[in-house]
Amino acid sequence: MNATAFAMPVAARTNASPAGIPGLPDYSTAGTIDVNEIRKYVPVLQHRLHAGEHLYRAGQPFRAIYLVHAGFLKNGLVSDDGRERVTAFRMRGDLMGVESIGAATHVCDAQALDNCCVWELPYPAMLKACQRVPELQMQLTATLVAEIRSDRSWMLAHSTLGAEQRVAAFLLHVASRHEALGYSDRHFVLRMSRADIASFLALKHETVTRALTHLSSLGLIAVQLREVHILDREALCRVANIANTKLH
Amino acid sequence: MNATAFAMPVAARTNASPAGIPGLPDYSTAGTIDVNEIRKYVPVLQHRLHAGEHLYRAGQPFRAIYLVHAGFLKNGLVSDDGRERVTAFRMRGDLMGVESIGAATHVCDAQALDNCCVWELPYPAMLKACQRVPELQMQLTATLVAEIRSDRSWMLAHSTLGAEQRVAAFLLHVASRHEALGYSDRHFVLRMSRADIASFLALKHETVTRALTHLSSLGLIAVQLREVHILDREALCRVANIANTKLH
DNA sequence: CGGCTACTTGAGTATTCTCAAATTGTGTGG
DNA sequence: CCACACAATTTGAGAATACTCAAGTAGCCG
Numbered sequence: 001m002n003a004t005a006f007a008m009p010v011a012a013r014t015n016a017s018p019a020g021i022p023g024l025p026d027y028s029t030a031g032t033i034d035v036n037e038i039r040k041y042v043p044v045l046q047h048r049l050h051a052g053e054h055l056y057r058a059g060q061p062f063r064a065i066y067l068v069h070a071g072f073l074k075n076g077l078v079s080d081d082g083r084e085r086v087t088a089f090r091m092r093g094d095l096m097g098v099e100s101i102g103a104a105t106h107v108c109d110a111q112a113l114d115n116c117c118v119w120e121l122p123y124p125a126m127l128k129a130c131q132r133v134p135e136l137q138m139q140l141t142a143t144l145v146a147e148i149r150s151d152r153s154w155m156l157a158h159s160t161l162g163a164e165q166r167v168a169a170f171l172l173h174v175a176s177r178h179e180a181l182g183y184s185d186r187h188f189v190l191r192m193s194r195a196d197i198a199s200f201l202a203l204k205h206e207t208v209t210r211a212l213t214h215l216s217s218l219g220l221i222a223v224q225l226r227e228v229h230i231l232d233r234e235a236l237c238r239v240a241n242i243a244n245t246k247l248h
Numbered sequence: 249m250n251a252t253a254f255a256m257p258v259a260a261r262t263n264a265s266p267a268g269i270p271g272l273p274d275y276s277t278a279g280t281i282d283v284n285e286i287r288k289y290v291p292v293l294q295h296r297l298h299a300g301e302h303l304y305r306a307g308q309p310f311r312a313i314y315l316v317h318a319g320f321l322k323n324g325l326v327s328d329d330g331r332e333r334v335t336a337f338r339m340r341g342d343l344m345g346v347e348s349i350g351a352a353t354h355v356c357d358a359q360a361l362d363n364c365c366v367w368e369l370p371y372p373a374m375l376k377a378c379q380r381v382p383e384l385q386m387q388l389t390a391t392l393v394a395e396i397r398s399d400r401s402w403m404l405a406h407s408t409l410g411a412e413q414r415v416a417a418f419l420l421h422v423a424s425r426h427e428a429l430g431y432s433d434r435h436f437v438l439r440m441s442r443a444d445i446a447s448f449l450a451l452k453h454e455t456v457t458r459a460l461t462h463l464s465s466l467g468l469i470a471v472q473l474r475e476v477h478i479l480d481r482e483a484l485c486r487v488a489n490i491a492n493t494k495l496h
Numbered sequence: 497c498g499g500c501t502a503c504t505t506g507a508g509t510a511t512t513c514t515c516a517a518a519t520t521g522t523g524t525g526g
Numbered sequence: 527c528c529a530c531a532c533a534a535t536t537t538g539a540g541a542a543t544a545c546t547c548a549a550g551t552a553g554c555c556g
Contacts, residue, residue, distance in 0.1 A: 194502075
């Protein structure tokens with residue numbers, strides 16, 4: 001594999017939320033991993049995935065965690081009786097598989113949304129590396145904690161926000177994540193389907209569509225399939241927060 | 249403080265879910281902490297709280313994590329614009345405050361539901377202890393991961409289960425946690441209000457009441473204020489899973 | 497170009513919420 | 527110990543949001 005020193009621009013992301021989404025604590029961008037440090041101790045394997053392919057599935061033996069280098073993926077959870085849900089969307093710089101640490105098998109699925117390049121970090125080696133390098137251990141811990149905080153924020157959003165508010169919050173979240181990677185926060189292409197967004201937001205896909213249509217008709221965004229322009233960030237923030245005042 | 253060797257019966261809890269709630273992966277009981285080991289490195293301080301008192305509040309400097317020794321508490325999250333939510337209920341053996349690790353200040357509230365005894369574990373000392381004792385670090389990591397898995401399970405429940413199903417799942421969850429501590433899983437007293445349960449389940453308190461009333465009228469449980477008898481665990485499990493078939 | 501999937505839109509329904517009131521329990525002070 | 531005030535719980539009726547079902551349109555891939 002291409003083992004040249006590959007500086008992950010992950011460092012651009014900080015714990016402090018520079019432009020947090022009002023209704024949604026910007027925890028999601030916390031936790032950064034120093035790949036170069038890891039390389040000293042862990043044999044990093046590269047994987048390439050096409051859209052639709054699984055990085056891992058629930059039930060498969062847990063052997064490694066993964067760092068997304070390029071592309072987009074989603075995590076999904078399926079219960080015994082078939083109910084399912086998208087639990088997270090992942091992009092460059094995100095760690096995947098940490099939720100299975102300590103378990104014999106993976107506890108959820110990871111599926112590519114487009115062409116991906118993912119670095120595999122064998123867990124036994126990672127564990128040893130973390131014991132040797134406190135800095136690494138702290139980064140892993142920070143990632144785990146960030147995950148908890150992010151989940152909690154979304155749980156709050158699900159409990160307290162209406163459908164349109166949740167969709168607005170989601171768009172702002174995506175925008176801020178794109179910005180954190182150096183892309184435009186005004187114009188981006190969603191990598192996931194309406195159904196995926198709906199699942200993540202605890203809605204139905206028709207409801208997501210309707211929310212997008214409505215936000216579009218308000219002039220806050222422009223949507224063309226998966227291509228999104230954010231036209232009025234301030235107003236969108238306001239929608240995500242308050243917005244119980246709705247005069248169609 | 250009373251620093252005699254106080255064996256936390258937490259060890260009774262295992263990663264394997266002995267009698268999982270069907271619709272709800274029983275992750276919540278994973279993660280155990282070896283207090284005696286911690287005592288060797290960390291000065292453990294004891295706190296007593298009365299119902300309603302806060303162990304910590306969002307915004308206060310983060311200095312320690314806490315181990316619940318007796319009593320019940322809840323965690324809560326409040327957004328800038330005042331929306332709030334109960335994120336977790338805690339009991340004997342649970343670690344609290346881990347979600348604030350790495351942050352300057354606590355990111356959520358912790359409030360006692362009744363008289364509590366909580367052990368404070370100053371974080372700097374914990375950090376050092378974890379670096380010295382890999383076993384401890386693994387326990388902390390396991391706790392964090394268990395937290396993630398538990399949150400994800402509830403998120404799935406919120407997305408895919410109706411109000412009554414969620415309430416049923418909650419009762420089964422409480423029952424299994426009580427059982428894990430050696431108490432009856434058929435008869436217990438809820439320590440939190442209907443409003444707390446509702447907040448945790450992303451419902452309104454009236455809806456929780458109605459669900460309890462209905463489950464009671466079906467003969468699956470008996471409810472008297474906060475006192476609950478589980479009369480038909482099997483049926484309750486079935487409700488928590490399927491139960492879209494509802495003939496009032 | 498054809499078949500498939502994803503997305504959009506509409507109409508009616510259903511679950512849960514909101515608002516309101518009654519009831520019951522809890523704690524405090526007389 | 528009782529009376530009172532306050533908080534929690536229960537119940538009802540109506541409203542609203544999001545869902546279900548259905549159809550139609552539009553992109554995508556071979």
